[in-house]
Amino acid sequence: MAFSPFGSGAFAVYYNPAAMARSAEGEIIAVLQHGDQELRAKSLGGDAPLVRDNNVLNDQSSELLLFGLKTRLAGASDSIGPVYFGLNVGVDEYSGNILPFQADTSEQGQFLRYQSQPLYLAFGGAVGNLLRGVDVGLSFRLTLGANARLEAVSDLAGNTDTEKLSLEASPSLSPTVGVTLRPGEMLCGSSDCLPFGLDALETALFWRDESDFGVSVDANVVIPGVIPEPGLDLVLDTIDSYQPEVLGFGLLYPVNQLEFAASVELHRWSQLEKRFAGDTVRDQANTRFDDITIVRLGASYQWSDALKFHTGISVEDSPLKSTQSQDVNFLDSDRKIFAVGASYRFNDFPVVKQPLEFGVAYQYQQLDKAEFDLLSINSPTDPQPYERVQADGDIHVFSASASLKF
Numbered sequence: 001m002a003f004s005p006f007g008s009g010a011f012a013v014y015y016n017p018a019a020m021a022r023s024a025e026g027e028i029i030a031v032l033q034h035g036d037q038e039l040r041a042k043s044l045g046g047d048a049p050l051v052r053d054n055n056v057l058n059d060q061s062s063e064l065l066l067f068g069l070k071t072r073l074a075g076a077s078d079s080i081g082p083v084y085f086g087l088n089v090g091v092d093e094y095s096g097n098i099l100p101f102q103a104d105t106s107e108q109g110q111f112l113r114y115q116s117q118p119l120y121l122a123f124g125g126a127v128g129n130l131l132r133g134v135d136v137g138l139s140f141r142l143t144l145g146a147n148a149r150l151e152a153v154s155d156l157a158g159n160t161d162t163e164k165l166s167l168e169a170s171p172s173l174s175p176t177v178g179v180t181l182r183p184g185e186m187l188c189g190s191s192d193c194l195p196f197g198l199d200a201l202e203t204a205l206f207w208r209d210e211s212d213f214g215v216s217v218d219a220n221v222v223i224p225g226v227i228p229e230p231g232l233d234l235v236l237d238t239i240d241s242y243q244p245e246v247l248g249f250g251l252l253y254p255v256n257q258l259e260f261a262a263s264v265e266l267h268r269w270s271q272l273e274k275r276f277a278g279d280t281v282r283d284q285a286n287t288r289f290d291d292i293t294i295v296r297l298g299a300s301y302q303w304s305d306a307l308k309f310h311t312g313i314s315v316e317d318s319p320l321k322s323t324q325s326q327d328v329n330f331l332d333s334d335r336k337i338f339a340v341g342a343s344y345r346f347n348d349f350p351v352v353k354q355p356l357e358f359g360v361a362y363q364y365q366q367l368d369k370a371e372f373d374l375l376s377i378n379s380p381t382d383p384q385p386y387e388r389v390q391a392d393g394d395i396h397v398f399s400a401s402a403s404l405k406f
Contacts (some may be wrong), residue, residue: 002298010068016178017137021128046387081129090120133185269319
């Protein structure tokens with residue numbers, strides 16, 4: 001978490017591409033991630049509360065498979081520092097569900113986040129020592145927008161003929177820009193001139209643009225004797241898997257075998273209001289969002305040349321400002337995140353004869369209690385809420401990785 005802006009491996013492509021230049025080592029990495037979640041909504045009563053079997057809205061597990069590659073493309077020259085390239089690919093359910101998409105209304109309530117994620121693809125590069133003590137990086141995340149057109153003649157039973165169907169998918173790229181600074185190297189060169197061991201201090205600045213996956217459906221249906229030409233137009237335009245614009249700053253301070261990291265990130269969720277205003281599934285909800293600031297703290301300990309432990313915490317406010325969202329009924333909570341992990345490196349692993357590093361990690365997310373009013377145009381209490389609920393939850397994430405260094 002807090003160390004993410006300084007990770008020099010393949011996944012720096014997503015967090016801070018400039019960090020790839022922190023190490024000349026290349027890698028090929030695979031990560032398996034398993035998440036267990038229990039997202040709850042406890043009824044607090046109302047004028048027409050729903051009949052619920054229990055308080056659990058979602059207790060499904062999720063799996064994620066990630067691959068990463070980082071390699072050095074060119075060495076340092078008189079005019080430019082070393083150049084690195086990174087590539088990330090991620091698929092949900094171990095490639096069994098490459099493009100999940102969900103956008104719907106809900107009477108029971110639905111959590112704003114924690115859905116399945118579609119295919120993740122990002123690539124980018126970094127240049128080390130563009131200026132003395134300054135590394136820079138640029139990367140892009142690929143997302144897709146699908147446009148479908150359907151024309152059909154149907155009877156009242158739904159039987160169609162003379163159908164015409166077309167589908168187009170257009171890619172878009174969301175950029176990430178990162179800069180890593182080493183003040184000691186910038187000010188002092190190869191000598192030590194800063195007090196309190198600050199020569200080893202590193203800072204990171206990074207910006208990541210917003211992204212989402214979109215679907216637009218334009219349909220026209222003619223029912224002879226009921227709906228004549230030019231027919232009934234049906235239009236659907238919606239998004240899923242929204243990621244807000246992020247602006248972040250991080251500090252890394254090594255002390256002997258210890259490393260301490262801290263980062264502050266601004267997530268601009270308020271921009272989602274404009275996106276939902278043009279979303280035909282959610283435009284009636286009039287949902288409001290706040291920009292949020294996330295603080296992350298972390299520490300690591302190098303037990304030996306091979307074994308390293310790390311831990312971290314973060315506190316995050318909910319971006320959901322509205323306590324009511326007509327028909328959609330979004331729920332969300334403030335959350336606290338705790339993480340621990342370890343990695344072990346074999347410098348000359350049998351068979352491959354290259355360094356191989358294995359890692360394991362566990363993350364716990366605690367979703368605090370928050371209350372929301374549920375509304376529906378189909379409820380007898382409309383426009384008043386039919387039920388008030390209390391949302392909370394627990395999420396456990398386990399991950400394991402194997403990384404071949406070269």
